[in-house]
Amino acid sequence: AVVAQAPCIELNDGNKIPVLALGTGRGTAKETETLEDVRNAVLWAIEAGYRHIDTAAVYDDEEQVGQGIADAIAKGIVTREQIFVTTKLWNDKHARDQVVPALRESLKRLGLDYVDLYLIHFPVSTKSDGSPDNIDYLDTWKGMEEARQLGLTRSIGVSNFNLSQIDRLVANCQVRPAVNEFEVNPTLTQEPLVSHCHSLGIAVMSYSPFGFLVSRKRDDAPPPKYDDPTLGAMAAKYGKTPGQIVLRYLIERGLIPIPKSTNKKRLAENINIFDFQLTEDEVATISRFNKNTRVISIDAWKDYPNYPF
Template identity: 65%
Template sequence: MASTKFMGLLLAVIHVAMSKVEVPKISLNDGNQIPILGLGTYGSAKDIARMRQAINWAIEAGYRHIDTASLYGNEVEIGQGIADVINRGLVKREDLFVTTKLWNDKHARDQVVPALQESLSRLGLDYVDLYLIHSPESEKADGTSANIDYLETWQGMEEAKRLGLAKSIGVSNFNIEQIDRLLANSNIPPAVNEIEVHPSLTQTDLVAHNQDRKIVVMAYSPFGFLVSRNRPSAVSLRADDPALVKIAQKYGKTTGQVVLRYLIDRGMIPIPKSTDQNRQRENIDVFDFKLTRDEIETINSFNSNTSIF
């Protein structure tokens, strides 16, 4: 009986070891390393309830980079998942890259570090690997504008980095003008700009502008309209588009995997969200093929400047 149990455990460990994908890393402009694919975590209450298990599955599959935000209301569950995988001996804290974000209602300089400390307490961590300003827009609790300049907010972000509470700092949803103004008025440049990029919103200029300035682009909502959204997608690319299917068949991949590879091959870091074990495994299985320049151009041609938001 005991030996059957032992064999079962051994087989489970072998299965995890064999099916784990190694995600490559790149350097940020501050010298820290970041895995080039992460797990998105924004979702419904049902997703939040599944998040602890989803983190366990993701780490087993090879994910080492997790993207959350105070807005998502899931930092506690993500922290529980992280504690599980560390306690199970699958990873050490330093193997993980955890990103969280400052919400718009905490943009005053002296609110930034306390807001991060609250996120850290929910996550059960001493530091995050990356802290982002979620959006350049500041708001009051009632949702109206607080008129706080993001340059002021950035001073709080720089303090968070100096205190070691965030190893790297960056922004999200910043446009070209905002990036330039931040670069011209900061001591520490942002390491990352997390923006919406997918085949229906290729953001060619904004992506190049960031990359030319050594700011890594993290691509959110990477599947765009390939997956169902609460928005009409009449003009947008679908998962069964013949040109996409043709590329997918060439590599023996799904069209979703092709789109993730397209973002990686454009030098970005996609953060696909899934709380489903099989889809998580599918989404990370993109490191055994590479698109040609023509295939990247084909996918670029689907651009319709359509945001899912």
């Protein structure tokens, strides 16, 4: 098999982050997919050259992610230091003094003594039963800073924060977030939020990178689909697939895409995007698919405090 490598960029705290991550969220998983598939996917991904894995407490698969990493280390493919692991704090652990214990629980499940990046998953806080709470994410952030101080995570950041939430956090923190992870794909291009984060030195991880290209069965799903002729022409020109064109589009925009796959062939395909480049015109052409339409909107929280969308 061809082993591809994603280059690294430097975060605002000096740590290095590989610009492509394996997604392990279970939102698109087929009914036949098991947690054991996650363990295999992580091992296959590392064999294929991935050095960055994205998980979260709420995915309920940190244990399997940790097992996949342990398998790769046992096989001598990588050392712990060569892998970048991202996990996330769930909404029901937002009180300042809950953050460090929540990260310790994640570390126990992962079988690791530190993660590389810990994110506040959403700016929204809930009670443990999922009902709305009203904890200020500035308080949560103090707990994140403590977790970093203790060496339990090397970098700290946020996810799903909107522009004004980012500004308020940056104006009121000791340690600036290194990353904001949010949805970016051809139908949700997010230029204002991306350029704002970049201007503040905050790297952007783009989730659901394929948008509506695959696996999203919605009657109102906007183009591009996998068989889109515009993407198809670019794919033919470069000898790539439409999926690779979309991932490369995100790379050209300076983003860190997080494609999820538990399929050995597709996950190898998804990292094989570092031997070609799209032109500026091609990037602009793909950006014109934008409809500001989200794959992930979590309507159930739209009346909760700090709902970001």
